[in-house]
Amino acid sequence: MKVQLSINGERRTADVEPRKTLLDCLREDFGLTGSHTGCEHGVCGACTILLDGEPVRACLIFAVQADGYEITTIEGVAPAPGELSVIQDAFCETHGMQCGYCTPGMVLTATALLRDNPQPTRKEIVEAISGNICRCTGYGQIVEAIALAAERLAHANAPQRAKP
Numbered sequence: 001m002k003v004q005l006s007i008n009g010e011r012r013t014a015d016v017e018p019r020k021t022l023l024d025c026l027r028e029d030f031g032l033t034g035s036h037t038g039c040e041h042g043v044c045g046a047c048t049i050l051l052d053g054e055p056v057r058a059c060l061i062f063a064v065q066a067d068g069y070e071i072t073t074i075e076g077v078a079p080a081p082g083e084l085s086v087i088q089d090a091f092c093e094t095h096g097m098q099c100g101y102c103t104p105g106m107v108l109t110a111t112a113l114l115r116d117n118p119q120p121t122r123k124e125i126v127e128a129i130s131g132n133i134c135r136c137t138g139y140g141q142i143v144e145a146i147a148l149a150a151e152r153l154a155h156a157n158a159p160q161r162a163k164p
């Protein structure tokens, strides 16, 4: 079946079997391997993408079900090639990753959180990432990363003070 997807702002088409998951389609048909394959049954969150802005598990959706939706993968969050988003940068700075397997899903979950709730409490951050499993970090540094990104984004929007 033909599917037309809008991925990271670009219209893409693929010819897929109806049983192909969106995750496999992104990775195999479009080469977007930043969405990771973990449990493949909706538990780990490694495959998290944004579907019309909402974090969803790409392993639980068939590619044909995503026809016509706006999809954002980790490849689409940086402002330009070779750059990092504020959230990605904060993950690097606070050591919010070790092996990196969970990181794309964490970053996309955080991206949606900070869009909807720019100044989350620590509890709200923990709750937001509760569907994303990390086997390495113990989560503390991930929470720090998201809190740091929230602070930086808030200051980025603050009016500049006149220089003395």
Ligand code: FES
Residues within 6 Å of the ligand: 036, 037, 038, 039, 040, 041, 042, 043, 044, 045, 046, 047, 048, 057, 058, 059, 060
């Ligand atoms: S691979 Fe999709 S939730 Fe684990």
Ligand code: FES
Residues within 6 Å of the ligand: 096, 097, 098, 099, 100, 101, 102, 103, 133, 134, 135, 136, 137
């Ligand atoms: S950094 Fe290894 S799974 Fe999270």
